[in-house]
Amino acid sequence: MALERGAGPLGIQIQDQLRAAIRDRRLGAEERLPSTRRLAELLGVSRGTVVDVYQQLLAEGYIEAAAGSGTRVAAIPSGLPARQPPDIVAASASASASASSTGPAEADFGYGIPDLGSVPLTDWSRAVSEATRTLPTAELGDEDPAGSRHLRKVVTAYHRRVRSGCAVAEDAVIVSGFRQGLAFALATLARHGIQRIALEDPGPREHDVIARRAGLDAVPVPVDDHGLDVGRLHQSGARAVLLTPAHQCPTGVALGPSRRRDLVAWANEVDGVIIEDDYDAEFRYDRQPVGSLQGLDPARVIALGSVSKTLAPAIRLGWVLAPPRFVAGIVEEKRLSCRGAPGLDQEALALLMESGRFDRHLRRVREIYRARRDVLAAEAEAAFGPGRLHGLAAGCHALLRLPDGASERAVVATAATLGVRVNGLGHYRFAAADAEAEPDPRPPALVLGFGNVSEHQIRRGIRALATAVQHQSRPLRNDNPTPTH
Amino acid sequence: MALERGAGPLGIQIQDQLRAAIRDRRLGAEERLPSTRRLAELLGVSRGTVVDVYQQLLAEGYIEAAAGSGTRVAAIPSGLPARQPPDIVAASASASASASSTGPAEADFGYGIPDLGSVPLTDWSRAVSEATRTLPTAELGDEDPAGSRHLRKVVTAYHRRVRSGCAVAEDAVIVSGFRQGLAFALATLARHGIQRIALEDPGPREHDVIARRAGLDAVPVPVDDHGLDVGRLHQSGARAVLLTPAHQCPTGVALGPSRRRDLVAWANEVDGVIIEDDYDAEFRYDRQPVGSLQGLDPARVIALGSVSKTLAPAIRLGWVLAPPRFVAGIVEEKRLSCRGAPGLDQEALALLMESGRFDRHLRRVREIYRARRDVLAAEAEAAFGPGRLHGLAAGCHALLRLPDGASERAVVATAATLGVRVNGLGHYRFAAADAEAEPDPRPPALVLGFGNVSEHQIRRGIRALATAVQHQSRPLRNDNPTPTH
Numbered sequence: 001m002a003l004e005r006g007a008g009p010l011g012i013q014i015q016d017q018l019r020a021a022i023r024d025r026r027l028g029a030e031e032r033l034p035s036t037r038r039l040a041e042l043l044g045v046s047r048g049t050v051v052d053v054y055q056q057l058l059a060e061g062y063i064e065a066a067a068g069s070g071t072r073v074a075a076i077p078s079g080l081p082a083r084q085p086p087d088i089v090a091a092s093a094s095a096s097a098s099a100s101s102t103g104p105a106e107a108d109f110g111y112g113i114p115d116l117g118s119v120p121l122t123d124w125s126r127a128v129s130e131a132t133r134t135l136p137t138a139e140l141g142d143e144d145p146a147g148s149r150h151l152r153k154v155v156t157a158y159h160r161r162v163r164s165g166c167a168v169a170e171d172a173v174i175v176s177g178f179r180q181g182l183a184f185a186l187a188t189l190a191r192h193g194i195q196r197i198a199l200e201d202p203g204p205r206e207h208d209v210i211a212r213r214a215g216l217d218a219v220p221v222p223v224d225d226h227g228l229d230v231g232r233l234h235q236s237g238a239r240a241v242l243l244t245p246a247h248q249c250p251t252g253v254a255l256g257p258s259r260r261r262d263l264v265a266w267a268n269e270v271d272g273v274i275i276e277d278d279y280d281a282e283f284r285y286d287r288q289p290v291g292s293l294q295g296l297d298p299a300r301v302i303a304l305g306s307v308s309k310t311l312a313p314a315i316r317l318g319w320v321l322a323p324p325r326f327v328a329g330i331v332e333e334k335r336l337s338c339r340g341a342p343g344l345d346q347e348a349l350a351l352l353m354e355s356g357r358f359d360r361h362l363r364r365v366r367e368i369y370r371a372r373r374d375v376l377a378a379e380a381e382a383a384f385g386p387g388r389l390h391g392l393a394a395g396c397h398a399l400l401r402l403p404d405g406a407s408e409r410a411v412v413a414t415a416a417t418l419g420v421r422v423n424g425l426g427h428y429r430f431a432a433a434d435a436e437a438e439p440d441p442r443p444p445a446l447v448l449g450f451g452n453v454s455e456h457q458i459r460r461g462i463r464a465l466a467t468a469v470q471h472q473s474r475p476l477r478n479d480n481p482t483p484t485h
Numbered sequence: 486m487a488l489e490r491g492a493g494p495l496g497i498q499i500q501d502q503l504r505a506a507i508r509d510r511r512l513g514a515e516e517r518l519p520s521t522r523r524l525a526e527l528l529g530v531s532r533g534t535v536v537d538v539y540q541q542l543l544a545e546g547y548i549e550a551a552a553g554s555g556t557r558v559a560a561i562p563s564g565l566p567a568r569q570p571p572d573i574v575a576a577s578a579s580a581s582a583s584a585s586s587t588g589p590a591e592a593d594f595g596y597g598i599p600d601l602g603s604v605p606l607t608d609w610s611r612a613v614s615e616a617t618r619t620l621p622t623a624e625l626g627d628e629d630p631a632g633s634r635h636l637r638k639v640v641t642a643y644h645r646r647v648r649s650g651c652a653v654a655e656d657a658v659i660v661s662g663f664r665q666g667l668a669f670a671l672a673t674l675a676r677h678g679i680q681r682i683a684l685e686d687p688g689p690r691e692h693d694v695i696a697r698r699a700g701l702d703a704v705p706v707p708v709d710d711h712g713l714d715v716g717r718l719h720q721s722g723a724r725a726v727l728l729t730p731a732h733q734c735p736t737g738v739a740l741g742p743s744r745r746r747d748l749v750a751w752a753n754e755v756d757g758v759i760i761e762d763d764y765d766a767e768f769r770y771d772r773q774p775v776g777s778l779q780g781l782d783p784a785r786v787i788a789l790g791s792v793s794k795t796l797a798p799a800i801r802l803g804w805v806l807a808p809p810r811f812v813a814g815i816v817e818e819k820r821l822s823c824r825g826a827p828g829l830d831q832e833a834l835a836l837l838m839e840s841g842r843f844d845r846h847l848r849r850v851r852e853i854y855r856a857r858r859d860v861l862a863a864e865a866e867a868a869f870g871p872g873r874l875h876g877l878a879a880g881c882h883a884l885l886r887l888p889d890g891a892s893e894r895a896v897v898a899t900a901a902t903l904g905v906r907v908n909g910l911g912h913y914r915f916a917a918a919d920a921e922a923e924p925d926p927r928p929p930a931l932v933l934g935f936g937n938v939s940e941h942q943i944r945r946g947i948r949a950l951a952t953a954v955q956h957q958s959r960p961l962r963n964d965n966p967t968p969t970h
Contacts, residue, residue: 015649016649019649019651019776019780020651023651023780023783052773055772056772056773056775056776058742059739059742059775060649060742060745060775060776060780060781061742061743061745061746061749061781062781064742064743064746074742074746075746076746076749076781076782113626113627116622116623116625116626117622119622119625121617121618122617124617124829125613125614125617128610128613128614129610129613129614132606132607132609132610133606135799137601137602137604138601139799140601140604140797140798140799141598141601141797141798141799141937142598142798143798143799164500164501164504164545166505166508175823176661176823176824176825176826176827177823177824179821179822179823179824180822180823180824183821183822183823206821209821210821210822213821213822254544257543257544257545257546257549258546258549260545260546261546261549261559261560261561264546264561287540287541288537288541290541290544290545291504291541291545295504295508295545296545296546296547296561297561312625312626312828313625313626313627313628313824313828314620314624314625314626314628314827314828314829315827315829316824316825316826316827316828317827336664336668336691336694336695336698337664337665337668337695337698337822338660338661338662338664338665338668338823339661339662339664339665339798339801340661340801341661341801342661342799342800342801342802342827342830343797343798343799343801344609344799344800345827345830452626
């Protein structure tokens with residue numbers, strides 16, 4: 001046993017080394033330990049130190065003392081292999097560092113990431129600091145299960161002002177983001193007797209898995225140039241639907257005015273519920289954003305929002321705005337599954353939104369996105385000809401239509417070899433392998449997220465995509481290459 | 486329609502008022518709206534402003550325009566009553582303010598709240614500020630599903646150093662607190678084929694509900710003066726157990742050394758899993774805290790920890806340290822249910838723990854709790870005689886044994902009328918109304934949390950409890966008063 005002066009109290013060092021030796025079976029069960037007097041002499045420490053060590057290991061069950069037979073290593077039963085030593089930490093940390101040193105893609109058109117270089121970190125840090133000074137002490141304890149009352153007032157006022165909603169603080173439940181809000185809402189609908197939910201096809205990924213975890217049967221409903229096909233929704237037998245009306249993910253279309261009314265009529269006819277993913281709604285370039293569906297029928301719409309795209313995913317705050325009959329159920333889901341979001345962060349977000357700094361940030365990034373969108377449109381037209389880019393009126397992604405007969409998979413794979421990360425439209429099809437899904441009637445296309453791609457990267461990325469398309473239009477050696485990411 | 490100069494753009498005011506009128510049915514379906522020219526004249530605004538308003542409401546589905554018939558209010562179907570106007574916000578906010586103005590209890594011995602006046606808010610605010618400067622930009626996006634790698638390294642190093650654990654970063658999943666970690670762990674065990682979990686009786690509240698939500702059958706196992714009765718655990722047929730070994734909730738006993746080994750033997754015999762609620766472990770007054778069970782059998786123990794009791798519930802960060810075979814399942818639960826905890830807060834906590842300010846805070850509050858504990862012990866002895874207070878070796882709560890024959894419920898109710906909030910031991914019985922639970926063999930007792938009660942409040946509170954006990958020992962007019970909280 002090697003003791004180091006200056007490496008912490010000697011007693012702790014002895015304890016740690018004995019524990020490790022017993023765990024690693026270097027000291028076997030029943031093995032007799034030296035007397036405290038003898039070990040103290042061996043290690044050159046006081047006997048009291050060793051007595052304390054033995055008492056500690058005795059209390060923790062590593063050793064046992066029987067009258068007349070001294071102190072022995074206890075038999076710690078385990079049918080499983082001994083643990084690797086903590087050295088693994090250092091080894092795996094360096095492994096992970098070398099893995100990431102392969103460098104980022106030249107352009108990553110991945111979906112749904114905002115401009116991470118523009119996150120208002122100073123504003124956020126100031127808001128947290130202000131929250132630590134202004135939050136009442138009692139609110140540092142377990143929160144109101146529905147979330148900070150202050151934030152619920154602020155986000156519903158924001159939703160009324162910016163999204164033309166009509167929810168009030170009592171309708172709001174604060175969550176850690178869109179996905180948690182969705183899980184709570186779906187579980188609550190299941191408890192209210194709803195059995196089947198319709199999902200947009202193509203649509204956001206994994207919502208079918210999340211719906212099934214909540215106990216709901218998930219069915220696809222097609223999206224056309226006016227958004228979700230409400231006629232097909234009628235035929236689906238679903239009593240709930242989840243959709244992205246402001247800027248459909250991934251096609252980029254906005255739900256048309258008559259579709260909005262038809263959707264509300266459907267919900268009232270089947271006693272159903274519309275879950276509105278109010279995604280990308282803040283970023284509309286040609287006009288004022290279309291208001292939230294929640295404002296059109298507050299008794300039938302559950303609106304989900306978050307700051308993951310307006311501020312950053314790393315802030316992790318969102319909200320559910322629900323008709324009164326669902327609020328208690330959503331709060332109960334939250335209370336039993338996690339107790340909710342950090343109280344200090346909730347207060348910080350409320351202060352940030354009240355101060356006007358949140359709006360100022362949105363105005364600033366909207367101009368960044370508008371400029372990126374313009375570059376994307378110009379580059380796409382130069383590389384692929386006019387009329388190829390769709391869904392550019394709002395949000396941070398667009399759809400690039402490929403030449404007829406092009407293979408999305410081949411283009412995606414070739415692009416990857418050129419350092420460009422992108423997904424095909426087929427990536428967003430509902431359970432592509434599922435028999436229920438129809439063959440995709442849409443021409444091949446790529447989904448181009450441009451939230452976190454610089455103008456320079458957009459230019460390089462689009463040129464690389466043009467190269468990838470040219471290459472795949474001639475027969476490739478390997479007809480079905482597997483995407484490498 | 487009343488327009489106010491200075492109350493925002495006129496077009497927005499007109500939109501908002503038209504939307505509200507259509508929602509409230511003041512403008513009925515099919516009702517014809519004035520032409521844009523006419524409305525512009527009426528309101529004294531430019532015609533372009535009204536054209537924009539109509540286009541917006543058209544896009545949102547509130548109005549429709551048919552060739553030859555002008556613009557009409559759309560038929561928005563709803564079988565549910567119209568919404569209350571947003572005035573409800575102001576009204577309900579003032580109602581809630583007056584409800585809370587009834588004032589706090591004179592002493593609140595509620596369980597599980599740390600000293601909210603000691604939360605190191607300045608340290609936290611500085612750590613968040615540092616995190617905004619040091620976190621790599623890429624980590625502002627969606628996090629590694631297991632959580633911040635930095636924090637996983639820091640909390641496992643902490644757990645090895647302070648709790649004698651032996652987990653490494655790869656074993657850790659960051660969560661929003663104990664309850665979320667428990668839900669993920671239980672769901673993962675259910676997917677691994679475990680069907681029944683044993684819970685301490687008496688034990689923390691609602692864990693039976695949470696276990697059943699995860700699909701597990703929950704059964705009670707009694708706690709005696711050495712902690713969980715492992716013999717009874719053997720008989721329970723459970724293959725998992727959840728317990729509080731460092732300082733049992735609510736009895737305050739620590740799990741004895743031979744029980745710790747018996748527990749590990751049980752887990753290996755039944756191919757089972759021990760979930761360790763490493764609660765209150767940091768606060769031991771008489772000696773070094775007993776190490777985490779995780780260190781004794783890392784292949785069988787899932788350890789759950791959080792900073793809710795060491796820092797504050799409003800920080801909402803915790804961790805699951807799991808055997809390697811469960812880590813992927815826990816991460817998947819997390820990814821599908823919420824995507825996890827805020828990245829900035831995770832970095833802030835890692836920095837706080839690395840800086841030594843977390844340890845310094847623990848040393849400071851440990852002295853505060855020790856002083857409160859000493860006052861509690863002295864006051865309890867003065868009021869109730871010696872040997873009545875148990876479970877004081879660690880943590881922030883103790884058990885006050887009442888005179889034989891006293892009614893917990895009567896004392897709790899009488900105490901409430903004297904401004905003292907407290908719970909009886911029976912409050913922590915497993916499903917008290919359940920036929921499976923045995924009649925409580927324990928004498929009547931109160932659970933006294935002293936984490937968030939000042940010394941002054943402890944003195945007043947204990948005297949009030951003595952009064953309550955005296956009053957209930959004489960027959961009360963109402964034999965079964967209902968607690969008012």
